[in-house]
Amino acid sequence: MGRRNKGRQVNGILLLNKPLGISSNGALQRARHLFLAAKAGHTGSLDPLATGVLPICFGEATKFTQFLLDADKKYNTTIRFGVSTASGDSGSEVVSELGAEDLTAKKVEAVLAEFRGNIAQVPSMYSALKHEGQRLYKLARQGISVDRKARDVIIYSLEMIGFRFGEFPEADIKVHCSKGTYIRSLAEDIGSRLGCGAYVSKLHRGAVGQFDEKDSITMGELESIGESRLTASLDCLLKPMDAGIQHLIAIYLPEDVAFYFCQGQAVMTTQAYREGKEGDIVRVFHLDGSFLGVGEITIDGKLAPKRLVI
The missing domain is CATH 3.30.2350.10 (Pseudouridine synthase)
Structure with missing residues (x-):
């Protein structure tokens, strides 16, 4: 049991x-x-x-x-140039210290332009991705490095909002990116492109979807x-279960149709047929407003359960 x-x-x-x-x-x-x-x-x-x-x-x-x-994510990050760390952030040992006194905001901005849009990114060894059942960061802490495939991500916007000169200059940057984007890897790649190395000294996530x-x-x-x-x-602090999927169409079912939907059966509904198309994922409610779960519109215009609330 x-x-x-x-x-x-x-x-x-x-x-x-x-x-x-x-x-x-x-x-x-x-x-x-x-x-x-x-x-x-x-x-x-x-x-x-x-x-x-x-x-x-x-x-x-x-x-x-x-x-x-x-969902997309939004971050505010501070990147420190002229020094690199093993993890790409301030939580590990320094592996390179070249300095970057001649770095300017104009030079950084020119390189940022190369990282906007669709880019390929190799995940950090200090990420939570798994390799043969082991988290990469656990392997990294054991001094083990494995090959990681580059992944396609999207940088919707990359804006520098502050720059400070010095031996190890810093740039404050706002990032709006797709799922799977690693800000530490982004900072390392920008530092590599500038030829001086870089790491994330601060990271704050301002939005999720x-x-x-x-x-x-x-x-x-x-x-x-x-x-x-x-x-x-x-x-009272809790948001509704469907708060994270408000962008999906909401379909309302009368009691008799809702009964069969909640039993795991695909149902015919005029609203789904009229407002959606094959493959659409939609929020599903009872006519009384109670959330039933998520469904998918099938090839024949029916609404099939995908994830149901018990």
């Missing part, structure tokens, strides 16, 4: 502003403890040295985390509310 999760059945999405110095999983576990939640998962890791938006899904909302993993940091809560604020032991106050 399988183990049952202990805790409350909490459903929804918490938009946490992860603090510096804690892992994404560490932040997840602290939030889960405060909510006394039976089930939770985060969407898209942030390194301990990074801060910013970390959506945490509770309960049935965990079924829709892939949509957030696939439609979720912006202005709507997030800090860990300190969350813990302060949690200390009151009023779980209802915490639950």
Whole structure:
């Protein structure tokens, strides 16, 4: 007999502003403890040295985390030039120190232009990707390096908003990118192109898809509310389970059709046939407004269940 999760059945999405110095999983576990939640998962890791938006899904909302993993991201980062580290950030040893006193904002801007749009990027050895079942960063810490295939990513915008001269000059940069983009690799590639090396000294994620940091809560604020032991106050912080997929068409089903849809059967619905097309992924609701899950419009115009809320 399988183990049952202990805790409350909490459903929804918490938009946490992860603090510096804690892992994404560490932040997840602290939030889960405060909510006394039976089930939770985060969407898209942030390194301990990074801060910013970390959506945490509770309960049935965990079924829709892939949509957030696939979402665009926005970052504010500071890149330090003239020095390289093993990990591409400030969390590891320096491997090269060339200096870059002659570097100017104009030179950096000229190179940034080369990294806008569709680019191929080799993931860092310090990423959470797996090689033969092992996380790359675990192999890297053992001094092991493996070949990684370049991956296609999109840099929608890359804007320098500040530059400071010096032996190791720094540039403050805003990045809007597709899923799978590694900002550390981007900084290293820019430094390599400039011939001086570079690493990320600061990294803050300002947005994940439609979720912006202005709507997030800090860990300190969350813990302060949690200390009151009023779980209802915490639950009020949760966004609906479909909050991360608002861009998808919403389909509403009458009770008899909703019954068969929730039984895992493809159903015919005039709205889906009229508003969607084959292959569209849509949000599905009961006429009373309750969220039923996500469906896909089939070749014959029916609506087939894809992920259902229990």
